[in-house]
Amino acid sequence: MKLKALLLIAALHFAALASCAGETAERPGASAPDGNSGDTGGGTTIDLTGYRLIFADEFDGRRMNWDLWAADDPNNIKNETSRGPEAVEVRDGELRLNVRRVDRSEKVKWIAGYVYLKEPLENNVYIECRFRSGQCSGVNNAFWLACKTPPNTTWCNKYEVDIVEARKDVRTGLGNGHLAYHDWKTYPYALDKNGNKCDIAAGISVKHSFEDYHIWGLWYGENEMIYYLDGQEMWRRKTSTSYPDQYYTGVGKAPVWNPLEEQRAYGKYGQEDWNYQAGYNGDLMHVILANIPWGSTWSPLVEEEADGSWMAVDYVRIYKPESLLDPTPETDLPHPATEVELDRTYSLAEEGCSYFSTEITRKAGEELTLTFVEADGSAVGKVIVDTEGSLWSWWSGIDGRYMTVEGERAVIDAAAGMGYEYSTLDEGWESLPDKWATLRELAGYAAGKEVGLFVWRHWERLNDPADDYAEMRHFLDSVVACGVRGVKVDFMNGEGLRQIRFTTALLRHAAQRRLLVNFHGCQKPSGESRTYPNELTREGVRGMELNRITAHYRSRMQAAGRPVDPRASRPGDENRNIPxxxxxxxxxxxxxxxxxxxxxxxxxxxxxxxxxxxxxxxxxxxxxxxxxxxxxxxxxxxxxxxxxxxxxxxxxxxxxxxxxxxxxxxxxxxxxxxxxxxxxxxxxxxxxxxxxxxxxxxxxxxxxxxxxxxxxxxxxxxxxxxxxxxxxxxxxxxxxxxxxxxxxxx
CATH class of the missing domain: 3.20.20.70 (Aldolase class I)
Incomplete structure (x- = not known):
């Protein structure tokens, strides 16, 4: 049973932040979209009608999906705590961020869980997480946003949005949830009136039942953030009407300031905008789940209670309003330019799918051979028509001409000159002007060169099972009408039931339209192409994309004047080419x-x-x-x-x-x-x-x-x-x- 949240306006960031407030400024008077102009409590109830789920991790598998998530560097010690992957586990349908006493050294007394989504969060989304805090005081249970993409200099990538930091208040037995945002760029050079370093921030505290699961949510808008607890609005803040990238803090300018550093931190807005979080929308923010031993007078750390506790995360979900998504084919192309004839004779096995196994044998004195066999032992011949190659612009950027009509036409010309059958139009084609007309023009141009076109699509744009994946079917109809030969669908990043149902549905619907399929960001194959020969290939392998990722990472480090991470491989920022x-x-x-x-x-x-x-x-x-x-x-x-x-x-x-x-x-x-x-x-x-x-x-x-x-x-x-x-x-x-x-x- 959940306790209705009691709201308490708190000092900005515990006690330390209050001392940063020198002078104050009047809050801009823009009202909230729903007409509620208050900052705290009594606000709206979140209504997800008209929103589309664009990401979810329900933590229902056997292990953590490290394709989606990354752990903190275990050598990054904070509060005598190492927060590497060893304290992270998926168990009983939830993510557990464990806290353990270890006493490994003078610097490391604890291990605790810390994970973040590798993919940066876009704005204008609603994000929520259902979790229960570790059942002890003195441990901070956090669901928050921060930048995990280098460089983290003193003038960029230093923002933090605390959707909640929850600890047990021993005075009341309730949870104390800290909801806030921070501009840490000021920390190296801004001093409060007592001469202490400080950040610029704003926040509140929310009392809640500590023993229960709660849903903490955030509308992460371009010009507004709204914080929710169990669907009820708790607090909201808006950006300045004069400077729409700046979040108003109301704490005033720090008394002691380094003008040169301020100019670097606040860029074009200069020294007059100290009331606002400068450059907020320019940061790449990542979703973070973490806990850490962190005691205080009202939430003391009791080692016997903290040791063995865990933050239990039920799910993380991200929604985006349908109105803010890219226009779907249903809107852009309500009626395909040509009638799409579904080929019902295509070889499909709706039930009793036939799969194959692989037998590796070696007889004395003979060479090792690989033979594909059916379940009854009979040999399998080729099951896919012989195709050829495809050229691709994404990996190289084609000399700065990537995803331009001129550049992609030139790639098609090169494919024809090589005698290749295909060219792949990857991520970004949907941002081309009048994308469907442009796609039709490019596909027609390719056909004139006897080259077929593959087009890329993120799987979440198609993964709505309603009405037998109606959105997927309409997209496939639309690309067929444009003359496209195949689809490249990406970023499933797992092999849960949700992904398997999706890939099977895509293969079925694509086969009925004689569309070829190339899966990326997916699991290894298990015989799907025997049932659906239109699946030409799939990634499911650590491939040559890694060299591009590594090169870009090293370039970023060099541009920032930072050393390359000595570890050979760090997901998201790899420092190792394919060996x-x-x-x-x-x-x-x-x-x-x-x-x-x-x-x-x-x-x-x-x-x-x-x-x-x-x-x-x-x-x-x-x-x-x-x-x-x-x-x-x-x-x-x-x-x-x-x-x-x-x-x-x-x-x-x-x-x-x-x-x-x-x-x-x-x-x-x-x-x-x-x-x-x-x-x-x-x-x-x-x-x-x-x-x-x-x-x-x-x-x-x-x-x-x-x-x-x-x-x-x-x-x-x-x-x-x-x-x-x-x-x-x-x-x-x-x-x-x-x-x-x-x-x-x-």
Whole structure:
């Protein structure tokens, strides 16, 4: 049973913030949208009619979804507490942020939970979290927003929005919820009247029952924030009418101020805007859930009670008003330009879906082979029509021309010149002027070049199961009417029931419209393409996108004058390119389960992997839709890459036979021979020094012409062409990170 919240106006941020108030300013008189001009309590009840759920984590799985969330750095010690992933668990349908006494060192006495959403929060959303605080005093249970995206300098990314910080007040037995926002940019250089450092903030305290679960919510608007408890409005603040990016604090200017730092902090608004949170809308704010031992006189830390306690989080949900979402196809294209004929003859298994397993066998004296088999043991042939490659503008930005009509037309031209069947129009096309007319124009232009177009879409824009996914169906009808050949759907980031139902529905509806599908941000395959052959490929793999993410992270650090994080990999801010050992493992691990859209070939951001191995990955990591990462303009203009371009123009994407050669060692050397029709290919990726002799017996009888590409020791390719037979052997001498690709033709 929930206790109706009692409201108490509190000092701004505990006692310390009150001392920052020197002079005060009159609050701007703008009224709230619903006509309630009060700041606290007695306000509106949240009504989510007309809102769409755009994110939810119900914590119903067996483990934390670290694709969505990240933990704090365990070396970031605060209040003698380390807050790494070890204190985080998903159990019994809830997220538990544990508190444990550890006494590891003089600096680390506790561990506690701290997680944040990797994806920054957009504004004009309603966000809520249902949780119960840890059942003890002296532990702060927090649901808040802050910037987790570097750089965190003294003049940017220093805002905090406390949706609630809840602790038990031992004087009353109730919970004391701190609702506030802070501008911490002032902290390094603003002093209060006593000479102490201070931030600029505003906030209230809310009394609530401590033993119950509560829903804490926030309308995170562009010009207003409204705080809710169990659906009831508690407090709201608006930005200035003069400076719409500035949140009014009412605490006045700090008595002691460093003018130079102030100018850096407040930019174009200068020193006259000290009453407002400058640049608020420019920060990248992340949702954070955290607890930490933090005692006070009214909430003392009792170690025996705090040790073993936990903050129990039922869910986190984010909603956005339908009116503020991008216009849906239903609005933009109420009637498709052409009638969409649903193909009811397409092979679909509504029940009793047929899946396949993989059998890996090796007989004495024979080479290792991979055979796909049905449940009854019968061999499975190719189940997807042989497609070709796709060019892609997202990875490189195509020389600053990304998501311009001119740039995407040029990518289509390059695909046609390469003999590729597709070009992928990724995230951002929906922001093009008159997007549906532009999409129709681009698809028509591509068709004239005998190139098909894939278009990208975030899954949450389609994931409304109502009326058999009516919104999804209308979007698919709309893209078909524009002449699009396939859809790339992204960011499912999990394999819960919600995601599986969605992907199955998408494959079914897309198949009825003869649309091809490429899933990204998804789990590995488990035979879906046997039932729905229109699924050409899916990501479900740590692919070449990582090199782009790493390059951008390092550029940001360099621009900010900050050192690169010494850890090899930190989700969201990776500091490690794809290593050669990953390439040498994937053919025997992830690729065994089905096609992987690894987006291979990264010559301009290669990391430690040499050019020939970059090329080899296009052969080793199978995908009926091979989407090249590399900037097509760079690929075609660089003289050193032309031997690779010649291979990529004709490289098959589906294979009739694959032979794993015995020199292969998972994670150390991948060495595969693959046949398409009458042509054989040999591909190698080495993670360590290799000195081997490879039998070419897989070729069988006859004389063959071998065209072999290797690394030339710099950034280019060595090329060798000669006649060869299956009785010959091929020397294989590779340094770590090097590779080899050879083609054998009669």
């Amino acid at each position: 050669a050992c990953h390439n040498a493992a994937l053919p025997f691990t992830r690729c065994v389960t089905g096609p992987a859209d690894y987006t291979p070939v990264a010559f301009s951001m290669p990391g430690d992997v040499r050019p020939a191995q970059q090329l080899a990955c296009a052969c080793l990591i199978g995908s009926p839709l091979m989407t090249l990462a590399e900037n097509p303009f760079y690929l075609l203009r660089e003289e050193r890459l032309q031997p690779a371009v010649e291979f990529l123009r004709t490289l098959p994407v589906c294979w009739d036979e694959t032979v794993v050669l015995p020199q292969s060692r998972i994670g150390r050397l991948a060495l595969l021979a693959r046949r398409s029709g009458e042509t054989w290919y040999l591909a190698a990726a080495a993670a360590e020094e290799i000195r081997e002799s490879v039998s070419l017996g897989f070729l069988g009888p006859g004389v063959w012409t071998m065209t072999k590409l290797g690394d030339d020791g710099s950034d280019g390719f060595s090329r060798e062409v000669r006649r060869i037979t299956g009785r010959d052997t091929l020397p294989l001498i590779l340094a770590p990170g090097e590779g080899l690709v050879a083609r054998f033709e009669r």
